[in-house]
Amino acid sequence: TGTEDSMIKIWDLKGRLNVANFPGHQGPITSIAFSENGYYLATSAEDSVVKLWDLRKLKNFKTLQLTDKYEVRSLAFDQSGTYLSVAGSDVRVYLCKQWQELISFNDHTAMATGVRFGHNATFVASGSMDRSVKFFGIQ
Numbered sequence: 001t002g003t004e005d006s007m008i009k010i011w012d013l014k015g016r017l018n019v020a021n022f023p024g025h026q027g028p029i030t031s032i033a034f035s036e037n038g039y040y041l042a043t044s045a046e047d048s049v050v051k052l053w054d055l056r057k058l059k060n061f062k063t064l065q066l067t068d069k070y071e072v073r074s075l076a077f078d079q080s081g082t083y084l085s086v087a088g089s090d091v092r093v094y095l096c097k098q099w100q101e102l103i104s105f106n107d108h109t110a111m112a113t114g115v116r117f118g119h120n121a122t123f124v125a126s127g128s129m130d131r132s133v134k135f136f137g138i139q
Contacts, residue, residue, distance in 0.1 A: 001032075002032050002045070003028070003029060005028075006024075006025040006026060006027060006028065006029065006045055007021055007022070007023055007029075008021065008022035008023075008025070008029060008032065008041070008043050008053070009021055009022075010022075010055070020055075020058050022041075022043070022051075022053055022058075022060065024060055025043065025044075025045035025047050025049070025051065026046070027045045027046030027047050028045060028046055029043060029044070030044050030046060030071075030072050030073060031043070031073060031074050031075040032044075032075065033075035033076050033084070034077070035077045035081045035096075036078075036079055036080060036081045037081060039054065039056055040055065040077075040081075041053040041055055042075045042077065042084055043075070044072035044086070044088075045072075046071070048065070048066045048067065048068060048069060048072070049063050049066060050063070050064040050066065050072060050075065051063050051064075052064070052099065062099050064086075064094065064099060066086070069089075070088055071088045071089055071111060072086055072087070073087055073088045073111060073112060073114070074086075074088070074112070074126075075115075076115050076116050076117060077117075078117035078121035079117065079120075079121065080120075080121060081096060082095070082096055082121060083095065083096060083117065083121050083138070085115045085116075085117065085124050086115070087112035087113065087114060087115035088111060088112060089112075090104050090105060090106045090108070090112065091104065091106075091108070091112050091115055091124060091134075091136065092104045093138050102138070103138055105124075105126075105136045107134055108126065108128035108129075108132065108134065110128050110129035110130035111128060111129045112127070112128045112129075113127055113129060114126065114127040118135070121138065121139070122137065122139050123135050123137050124138060
């Protein structure tokens, strides 16, 4: 879960226990996404950064500093763990192993609020406050 006080919490659902906490963001948490194998967690808050966490080591291993005032609203890994998509002020796709931006899309006229990968990560679908759903090819 993500909290208003900038904390990411991992829970044991069976025991209903908080088993790990990840501090480090500034501002309320806006999105959380697990990688396909469960090894990594991507998180965002109102601080214009995306943090990548290694859940096996319980530590932050990478911080993606976005442009100032970038508002992240949604994060998603593809089914293979090759890509991470970030939606907010625009839609961006990152190559996971290098954590470098691969492509960005600015076609929405308002904030992008949701993003998901299509079959085999050949495209990304994003929804926006402009009341549209757009599909972007990435390969």
